[in-house]
Amino acid sequence: MQTMVLIVRILFATLFIGLVFSDPPPVQDYCVAVTDSETYIPCKNSSLVTIEDFMFYGLNATAEFNDAGQAIVSVNVNTFPGLRTQGVSLARADYAVGGVAVPHVHPRAAEVVWVLEGTFLSGFIDSEENVFSKVIKKGDVILIPRGLVHFHKNVGDVQGTILGFYNSENAGRSTFRDTIFGCEVKEEVLEKDLGLSAEDISKVRGRKLNLCGKGEAGSSASPN
Numbered sequence: 001m002q003t004m005v006l007i008v009r010i011l012f013a014t015l016f017i018g019l020v021f022s023d024p025p026p027v028q029d030y031c032v033a034v035t036d037s038e039t040y041i042p043c044k045n046s047s048l049v050t051i052e053d054f055m056f057y058g059l060n061a062t063a064e065f066n067d068a069g070q071a072i073v074s075v076n077v078n079t080f081p082g083l084r085t086q087g088v089s090l091a092r093a094d095y096a097v098g099g100v101a102v103p104h105v106h107p108r109a110a111e112v113v114w115v116l117e118g119t120f121l122s123g124f125i126d127s128e129e130n131v132f133s134k135v136i137k138k139g140d141v142i143l144i145p146r147g148l149v150h151f152h153k154n155v156g157d158v159q160g161t162i163l164g165f166y167n168s169e170n171a172g173r174s175t176f177r178d179t180i181f182g183c184e185v186k187e188e189v190l191e192k193d194l195g196l197s198a199e200d201i202s203k204v205r206g207r208k209l210n211l212c213g214k215g216e217a218g219s220s221a222s223p224n
Contacts (some may be wrong), residue, residue, distance in 0.1 A: 011074070022045045030054075033081035043084065054082040062094045069154070071098025077169040089171060091164045095120070095154035102175055109171035111144040111164050118160020124150035 031043035032053040044053065046166055056075050063071040076089035089109075093101065095118065103125075108224050112123060123133025125143050135155060136142055144150045146167075154160040 012153045030082065030084075031085040033077055033084035035081060041106035044081070056080045056082075061093050063092075065094070065096055065099070068096070068102060069096035069136055076166075076171065083169045085169070087167055087169060089166045089169055091166075093152070093162050093164065095152070095160045096163075097154055097157060097159065099154045099160075101152040103149050104173055104175040105147055105166075106144075106166065106171040106173055107147055109166035110146040111143065111150070113173070114163045114165070115140050116161040116163060118154055118158060118162075119156030120152050120160060120162065121155045122150070122152045123210055124148045167212050 034041050044057045045222040063073050071094040077083045119137050126130050
């Protein structure tokens with residue numbers, strides 16, 4: 001009897017996790033997101049939908065590089081309304097020589113990384129603090145499991161480019177630096193946990209952080 005109860009609990013937990021941590025399945029052919037916040041209507045009227053709602057232009061261009069030597073073009077529901085309810089998104093990331101994607105997580109999606117050009121050291125860290133990393137080159141693909149801390153660095157001698165594919169219309173992105181130092185976490189908490197002085201914390205916060213989406217970003221808040 002106890003075994004049966006345990007199995008039921010496991011099945012329930014699995015179902016609950018699947019419902020909470022996955023994009024909901026669509027209940028119609030498509031839902032082109034409405035960007036007019038005053039209407040509160042989630043989907044564009046189907047009679048007004050055109051082929052252009054399912055097109056995105058500009059993935060062949062390099063965006064502006066940030067201080068970390070990374071330039072990102074994001075294709076998620078915020079930039080491509082036709083992705084609403086489809087459970088997919090992608091991003092192009094270009095890296096200068098030595099450029100990095102600082103350790104970060106995508107809380108709502110796994111990521112499949114495909115190297116278009118260049119050589120990268122890429123990897124992730126699991127919940128038991130095991131590091132999985134490898135140097136990958138043009139044509140290689142690496143999987144980053146959902147919600148795990150991961151990183152990329154251009155270790156080649158030329159500019160590199162990768163494409164990231166996500167199983168969510170909006171994968172989200174969170175970095176330790178921006179989340180911990182950019183948000184309004186009390187200094188005494190950081191001093192106790194990280195062993196840093198108030199002066200050290202002030203120095204980090206003086207840089208251009210994302211400020212939890214409220215300030216000027218030193219690194220893109222887009223996926224990758």
